[in-house]
Amino acid sequence: MITNKSCIIRLSRYKNSLHRLRALGFVKVFSDNLADAIGVLPSQVRKDFSLFGISGNKRGGYQVDTLIEKLNTILGKEQTQEVIVAGLGNIGNALMKYRGFEKEGIRISACFDIDSAKYHREAAIPVLPLEEMKDFVRSKRIKIGVIAVPDIAAQSVLDMMLACGIKGVLNFAPLRLRVPEDIVVNNVNLELELENVIYFVNAQEKTKVG
Amino acid sequence: MITNKSCIIRLSRYKNSLHRLRALGFVKVFSDNLADAIGVLPSQVRKDFSLFGISGNKRGGYQVDTLIEKLNTILGKEQTQEVIVAGLGNIGNALMKYRGFEKEGIRISACFDIDSAKYHREAAIPVLPLEEMKDFVRSKRIKIGVIAVPDIAAQSVLDMMLACGIKGVLNFAPLRLRVPEDIVVNNVNLELELENVIYFVNAQEKTKVG
DNA sequence: CCTGTTTTGTGAAATAAAGAACAAAAAACT
DNA sequence: AGTTTTTTGTTCTTTATTTCACAAAACAGG
Numbered sequence: 001m002i003t004n005k006s007c008i009i010r011l012s013r014y015k016n017s018l019h020r021l022r023a024l025g026f027v028k029v030f031s032d033n034l035a036d037a038i039g040v041l042p043s044q045v046r047k048d049f050s051l052f053g054i055s056g057n058k059r060g061g062y063q064v065d066t067l068i069e070k071l072n073t074i075l076g077k078e079q080t081q082e083v084i085v086a087g088l089g090n091i092g093n094a095l096m097k098y099r100g101f102e103k104e105g106i107r108i109s110a111c112f113d114i115d116s117a118k119y120h121r122e123a124a125i126p127v128l129p130l131e132e133m134k135d136f137v138r139s140k141r142i143k144i145g146v147i148a149v150p151d152i153a154a155q156s157v158l159d160m161m162l163a164c165g166i167k168g169v170l171n172f173a174p175l176r177l178r179v180p181e182d183i184v185v186n187n188v189n190l191e192l193e194l195e196n197v198i199y200f201v202n203a204q205e206k207t208k209v210g
Numbered sequence: 211m212i213t214n215k216s217c218i219i220r221l222s223r224y225k226n227s228l229h230r231l232r233a234l235g236f237v238k239v240f241s242d243n244l245a246d247a248i249g250v251l252p253s254q255v256r257k258d259f260s261l262f263g264i265s266g267n268k269r270g271g272y273q274v275d276t277l278i279e280k281l282n283t284i285l286g287k288e289q290t291q292e293v294i295v296a297g298l299g300n301i302g303n304a305l306m307k308y309r310g311f312e313k314e315g316i317r318i319s320a321c322f323d324i325d326s327a328k329y330h331r332e333a334a335i336p337v338l339p340l341e342e343m344k345d346f347v348r349s350k351r352i353k354i355g356v357i358a359v360p361d362i363a364a365q366s367v368l369d370m371m372l373a374c375g376i377k378g379v380l381n382f383a384p385l386r387l388r389v390p391e392d393i394v395v396n397n398v399n400l401e402l403e404l405e406n407v408i409y410f411v412n413a414q415e416k417t418k419v420g
Numbered sequence: 421c422c423t424g425t426t427t428t429g430t431g432a433a434a435t436a437a438a439g440a441a442c443a444a445a446a447a448a449c450t
Numbered sequence: 451a452g453t454t455t456t457t458t459g460t461t462c463t464t465t466a467t468t469t470c471a472c473a474a475a476a477c478a479g480g
Contacts (some may be wrong), residue, residue, distance in 0.1 A: 001413045008409050009428075011401045016384065030457065039386055042457090043439060050459060058445040058458045075405055078410035080222040083404065094304035095400070100384060103402045106408075143411050144404070160368045168411035171403055174226065174310060176249055186403050190305070192222045193352070193396050194293065194380055195285055198316075199218050200394040201288035201353050201378035203211045214467080223433060240427065243462040253469060268428045301433090 002051060008075075010048055013038040015071040021133040022064050077105045082142050084166075086157045087149035088113040088127055091172050095148060096125050108146075110136055114153075130160065137164035147171045218285075220258055223248040225281040232274050235321055240271040253375075256325075292352050296367045297359035298323040298337055301382050305356060306335050318356075320346055340370065347374040351400045357381045 002008070017037035020030055031042040031049075049055070049062075056062035069122050072078060085092050088111050089140040096111060111127045113119070120127040128136065136142075149157050154173035161169065168184040171177055174192065178186055212218070225364065227247035231239055241252040241259075259265070259272075264280050266272035282288060294301050298321050306321060321337045323329070330337040338346065346352075355376040359367050364383035378394040381387055384402065389395055 001417050006407065006437085008406055009402060011409075013296075013386075015401075020385075032457090037386070038403050043344045043440060043441090043459095044437095047438085047455090048457060056458065057447090059447050059456050061457070076408045076411070077405070081404075081408050090304040090307045094300040096302045098400065100401050101404070104403055104405060106401065118385055126301075136331060144407055146404075167414065168407040170400075170407050175246065176223075182414060184407050184414065188398060188400070188403055190308065190398070191225075191310050192318065193398055194291075194311070194356075195222050195287070195314060196215065196218055197354055197378040197380050197394050197396050198286045198291050199221075199284070204392060204394065205376065207211050216467085242427090251469065253429095253471090254467095256427090256429060259469085266428065269426050269477050269479095271427070 007048055007051065010038060010040065010044070011052070011071055011075060014045070014048075015068060015075065018064055018068050018071070022068070026064050028063055029067070031056075035062075066167040072105075080105050080107050082107050082140060082171075083144040083146055084109055084133070084137060084142055084161075085111045085146040085148055086113070086133075086148065086161070087111075087153075088115075088118050088131070089148060091149040092146075095146060097133060109140060109142060110162070112136075130157070133160060134164045137161075137166060141165075143155045143167045145169050147173055147177075149173065151175055214269040217258055217261065220248060220250065220254070221262070221281055221285060224255070224258075225285065227391045228274055228278050229282070232278070236274050238273055239277070241266075243271075290317050291316050292317050292319040292350060293354040293355060293380075294319055294322045294342070294343070294347060294352055294358060295358055296323070296343075296371070297321075297357065297363075298325075298328050299358060299360070300304060302356075302358040305358060311329075319350060319352060322346075328405060340367070343370060344374045349373075351375075353377045355379050357383055357387075359383065361385055 014034050017034060018029070020066060021033070031045040032047045035042040043119060052074050054067070084107060085095055085108055088096070096126055101108065103146055110124050111125060112128055112130045112133050113127060116129065118127050119129060143166060145161040145168070147169055151173050154171065154175060155177055158169060158171070158177050158179065161181070162182045162183060169177070169186070171185055171187045177185055212384045224244050227244060228239070231243070231247070235265055241255040244255045245252040251323065264277070291315060293307055295318055298306070302321060306318060311318065318335050321335060322343050323337060324340055326339065328337050329339060353376060355371045355378070357364055357367055357379055361383050364381065364385060365387055368379060368381070368387050372389070372393060378385070379396070381395055381397045384399045387395055
């Protein structure tokens with residue numbers, strides 16, 4: 001198992017670029033096309049592929065279609081991935097409406113909230129009480145959850161998810177969640193990302209002056 | 211200038227943890243408290259601090275208040291940072307309503323959109339036509355922008371921002387933006403984050419079986 | 421005031437990631 | 451058929467990051 005996160009992220013980016021290239025009519029690509037597209041060196045592209053046993057043709061590059069297929073297999077996207085969302089606040093709402101997941105084969109199967117005013121059992125994406133999470137997740141064998149609840153509730157909602165059999169989590173609450181080793185957590189922290197941009201902009205300015 | 215992004219991200223995390231610790235009544239902390247809080251080793255904490263000239267007291271640890279202050283200075287948070295948002299779709303909307311920025315000293319000054327139906331000049335956060343971006347940004351000397359427009363529009367909106375004097379961007383459009391070297395871009399790509407979780411969950415499963 | 425303990429700060433060692441370089445294969449051209 | 455060119459796949463090198471390890475400082479207790 002390859003544990004290098006940035007390598008996996010690059011694979012996703014390659015795949016994205018390949019979709020665009022295919023739409024433009026490309027049938028084959030070379031490592032430097034892909035490198036260019038995602039902003040790395042060609043040798044990096046080849047090394048990434050080599051790590052996952054993806055091979056092309058010397059002088060012929062890579063077949064776009066087969067490459068996309070292989071990447072999808074590696075990234076676990078052979079069938080639609082079902083995920084649940086906890087918390088129908090700002091972020092939860094945006095996620096439910098977000099169209100970007102579909103085309104990546106990701107489907108939000110349900111949203112869970114504590115507020116009964118939000119329940120909506122018959123919606124395209126049903127909004128259900130937290131208590132129903134266990135049955136729902138188990139019967140559908142869902143493995144991935146998104147945490148979009150307020151900070152204070154995040155850890156307890158996570159624990160609930162784990163009890164349901166969830167194995168991987170995308171967390172929007174700006175704190176570190178405690179999880180067993182075999183559980184995967186990715187954090188999206190908007191404040192932090194902005195803060196980071198701010199730091200580098202300021203640092204840039206200072207360098208210029210000094 | 212320190213260019214190590216993950217180091218800066220850790221600084222932000224330390225700061226977050228420190229706020230929590232202070233709220234709990236802590237007056238001083240040790241490197242291993244912070245290490246524990248954000249999930250790294252104590253030596254990492256000390257080295258990070260040392261890189262930025264932050265020093266504590268041998269055997270006495272670090273003063274929480276002064277530490278927070280120093281981190282704020284480093285992270286450029288002495289005064290409120292004003293940012294603009296382009297695109298009042300799902301994500302733009304969620305950002306405008308999101309309460310998490312305030313407490314980090316980040317303020318969304320305005321949102322810009324192409325759709326005249328969305329304009330709302332008198333709102334707490336005004337929604338303005340894209341054409342007004344230049345005047346607005348220049349008069350307020352805003353340096354940071356958020357891109358929350360559809361893929362196809364992202365590059366042109368970015369170029370517009372740069373023409374206005376924006377120096378750093380947080381980009382939600384799932385593609386690589388082309389920018390001059392001195393411009394900072396951080397990408398938040400939700401599909402990609404989820405895909406990443408999915409990969410590691412699948413990889414985990416396979417390892418267990420194999 | 422001395423001894424023992426704790427915790428920092430940093431230089432050296434280990435690990436991980438990225439980049440360069442090049443042989444080998446495949447196609448294209450003559 | 452042979453030569454040239456292109457592009458992969460992989461090994462070796464370099465660079466970056468993390469971790470270890472320990473001396474020096476600060477405090478506590480006797």
